[in-house]
Amino acid sequence: MSELLEAPELVWTNGMSRSVLEVSLESIPTEFEGQWLNVVRDFIAEWVRRNSFTGEATIWMWEAIGANLIGRHTSTPAPGSSEFIIQFGLPEKFIRDLELTLQTVLDGHAAVTEVLTAQEDERWAPIFHVQDGLVWSEDDPGEWVPWQGRDQVQHEDDAPLAPEELNIDVSIDPRSRTAGTMTHSGSVRRDPAKIQNMMCLVRETFATGAERDRIGAINEMARALGFKRTGSRIRSQLDNALRMAVRRGIIANERGMLCISARTIEHYDRDFLKDQFIASLQGRQWIERDEAIRGLARWIGFSRTGSTIDQVSRSIINGLIREGRLESDGGNLRRV
Incomplete structure (x- = not known):
């Protein structure tokens, strides 16, 4: 055969x-x-x-x-x-x-x-x-x-890959914001950092502003990750990443075509950023303010936290504190 x-x-x-x-x-x-x-x-x-x-x-x-x-x-x-x-x-x-x-x-x-x-x-x-x-x-x-x-x-590139090889997440529950990487035994190993890396890759892929169909975007991302062939498992995982990026407002789905949603953080609606900031916080544990700002940037696909992102994020934080959705203790924050 x-x-x-x-x-x-x-x-x-x-x-x-x-x-x-x-x-x-x-x-x-x-x-x-x-x-x-x-x-x-x-x-x-x-x-x-x-x-x-x-x-x-x-x-x-x-x-x-x-x-x-x-x-x-x-x-x-x-x-x-x-x-x-x-x-x-x-x-x-x-x-x-x-x-x-x-x-x-x-x-x-x-x-x-x-x-x-x-x-x-x-x-x-x-x-x-x-x-x-x-x-x-x-x-x-x-x-x-x-x-x-x-x-x-199975072909070599289509065989099951260790999470470290692919460096992306395959098990996301958007309702609970639980994230993890499926192991071969089916257990979930949480690794939000790998998810944020993928969100940065999605933003980089669409940074020129050009529209792409889903298949083209998946192939381009696979090549950026170093895969010569886009096997079915890789394609499925990258498809998950694109759908997550749409939910986070990194890219938009316009009549079946994908495009960048906002090129800079200033282009986002303020209320949308507030919701995304809350979503980017894991649980109710305390987190340093600067770390939370970096977390928001990665959450919506920005690989670097420049002065504009820092300024907008601090304004968002102050608004959330006034609304009672965040509490602060010196330089630390947590969700209410």
Whole structure:
């Protein structure tokens, strides 16, 4: 069996009506943030095997602001970031079967919400390709590797990496602001410093102000980290980092394209900075004022704490103290 598929002929048919499966990224269970495509991949592999499918097919995805799931679930009250999935080459029944699986796994935050007439657009990204009875995912531009569920064929760059090798976090709970790096045993080792390093890398990647699609940004960040190939595990972790950067206001998602949100700290809304300062503090332990200022800078991706950041941060701190959200003791601070 070939371990590499080079430049496969991806399946797309202009003018064909396709059911669109929407996944609301804002509300899916925390354990699936940045990981839910693994569920899709496993489902495709099992569906192809169970139905003895021997043809060729391609599954495509587009990220954009979605409003179709509003009202279908109590935790989706407003438009938010969604992924839209369509496919060519498989029976239409496939997308309905996938819908049922994702509705169960993602706590109802997925549904077929519309039917579209397909027109080629570069914002549709191929995420999986079916050929020779296998499911393939793109490892490097033009190079696809097979997936066989738990028996996935691994390449050196796609093998499990020690946290020190990758230097990024893969297990973030935005609701509790708990951060840790998953070890091979599944335990969580907290390392906020590595997360802040990744936020600085995201800001550096987008510093020119140019827009990037998610795949391009992930590939660029992987190269900056020294990886010659962007394996599926690396891609998933970097995708997590991008989503975290959006939540922290480092970058913005504009109609599926990513761009810098604020080039300097002065460009941020003051109330937003107050919220981010509180979020950057770990627990209620006392912290030196200067260290807290450096922590805020790293939290929103600034690798250096210059005079402007220092001045704005001290003003933010004084405002939070007046509002009763911080308390001070000499040169130390803590959350109330």
